[in-house]
Amino acid sequence: MKYPNNLNKSYKNPLTYKNRGMDLESDLNTSNEYYRDIDLAYIYKKPTPIGVTDVSYSPRGKIIDRGFFKEPSTLDYNGLYRGKYIEYEAKVTKNRTSFPLANIHPHQIKHIRNILRHGGIVFLIIRINGIDYLLKGDDFIGYIDLHTRKSITYDFIKEHGFVIKYGLNPTLDYLEIVNKIYF
Amino acid sequence: MKYPNNLNKSYKNPLTYKNRGMDLESDLNTSNEYYRDIDLAYIYKKPTPIGVTDVSYSPRGKIIDRGFFKEPSTLDYNGLYRGKYIEYEAKVTKNRTSFPLANIHPHQIKHIRNILRHGGIVFLIIRINGIDYLLKGDDFIGYIDLHTRKSITYDFIKEHGFVIKYGLNPTLDYLEIVNKIYF
Numbered sequence: 001m002k003y004p005n006n007l008n009k010s011y012k013n014p015l016t017y018k019n020r021g022m023d024l025e026s027d028l029n030t031s032n033e034y035y036r037d038i039d040l041a042y043i044y045k046k047p048t049p050i051g052v053t054d055v056s057y058s059p060r061g062k063i064i065d066r067g068f069f070k071e072p073s074t075l076d077y078n079g080l081y082r083g084k085y086i087e088y089e090a091k092v093t094k095n096r097t098s099f100p101l102a103n104i105h106p107h108q109i110k111h112i113r114n115i116l117r118h119g120g121i122v123f124l125i126i127r128i129n130g131i132d133y134l135l136k137g138d139d140f141i142g143y144i145d146l147h148t149r150k151s152i153t154y155d156f157i158k159e160h161g162f163v164i165k166y167g168l169n170p171t172l173d174y175l176e177i178v179n180k181i182y183f
Numbered sequence: 184m185k186y187p188n189n190l191n192k193s194y195k196n197p198l199t200y201k202n203r204g205m206d207l208e209s210d211l212n213t214s215n216e217y218y219r220d221i222d223l224a225y226i227y228k229k230p231t232p233i234g235v236t237d238v239s240y241s242p243r244g245k246i247i248d249r250g251f252f253k254e255p256s257t258l259d260y261n262g263l264y265r266g267k268y269i270e271y272e273a274k275v276t277k278n279r280t281s282f283p284l285a286n287i288h289p290h291q292i293k294h295i296r297n298i299l300r301h302g303g304i305v306f307l308i309i310r311i312n313g314i315d316y317l318l319k320g321d322d323f324i325g326y327i328d329l330h331t332r333k334s335i336t337y338d339f340i341k342e343h344g345f346v347i348k349y350g351l352n353p354t355l356d357y358l359e360i361v362n363k364i365y366f
Contacts, residue, residue, distance in 0.1 A: 119265075
């Protein structure tokens with residue numbers, strides 16, 4: 001029996017679960033590629049910011065001989081959907097009872113506030129206990145402003161987050177949730 | 184005598200000209216930083232996409248020992264302004280009579296069409312003969328679709344582009360042009 005558009009389908013489905021991509025980033029990249037292929041949305045992962053300290057030249061182009069990873073001040077993914085600016089961060093936690101806030105840099109929290117204030121769509125995708133939740137930026141900020149603890153409880157995520165359907169194409173249909181809660 | 188908000192002020196002004204930043208990218212980065220400081224717009228340069236082939240670890244973090252630059256499929260800058268998605272590419276040409284289209288990758292041209300079709304604001308900033316022009320994405324695509332030549336004539340840029348004011352803060356006030364032509 002199939003539930004093609006049923007958001008509430010069980011994540012315990014062993015077939016679906018077995019075939020899950022190894023990591024959230026590749027699941028989102030294939031989903032965004034699919035969305036582009038069907039001309040639905042143009043959302044890309046930003047390259048990790050890198051500082052290059054040493055380069056050399058080969059016949060095939062410039063080569064980086066030394067570099068380092070910089071701390072991002074924005075979120076990982078952004079783009080255009082239905083005429084709107086959209087931006088999000090995706091994080092996996094192995095923690096079963098809460099999402100540690102150390103996963104989101106202070107610069108990024110400030111950035112989320114800025115995007116909210118300027119009318120952009122901004123959210124987190126949190127993979128916790130093998131389930132992917134979309135947590136709206138304003139719920140995230142609301143939690144931070146009300147709590148002093150260094151993590152978001154799983155109970156809060158379950159209550160305020162939206163479960164993202166895991167499937168074939170797209171792998172993670174998070175825009176279905178975006179349609180429901182932002183449009 | 185000062186013309187604080189005069190778009191038509193001469194670019195031959197020797198004082199202004201002498202103090203110009205060495206390159207367009209740093210001029211835009213300082214402008215975008217200024218726009219963020221005054222809470223006007225949240226526009227960032229995307230990091231150059233890099234493929235990392237070799238890393239090592241130091242006490243200060245992961246170090247890239249080998250990497251290469253990838254070809255971008257989107258434009259260099261994107262972000263949020265007045266609730267709208269905005270994206271652009273900035274290019275300098277030393278050519279005095281035309282802007283070579285080789286400066287914009289075929290993937291990027293396709294991307295400009297996608298952003299236009301989905302209601303985003305998209306344009307080029309072209310520095311030619313020491314003057315910075317904002318050329319709207321639809322004018323750029325219109326030119327490409329009508330001409331077979333491999334460059335955009337300077338005459339076309341002068342006729343359809345908008346001269347961006349060069350000043351102190353922001354260095355390049357391109358959002359003043361965006362206000363006029365998109366809002």
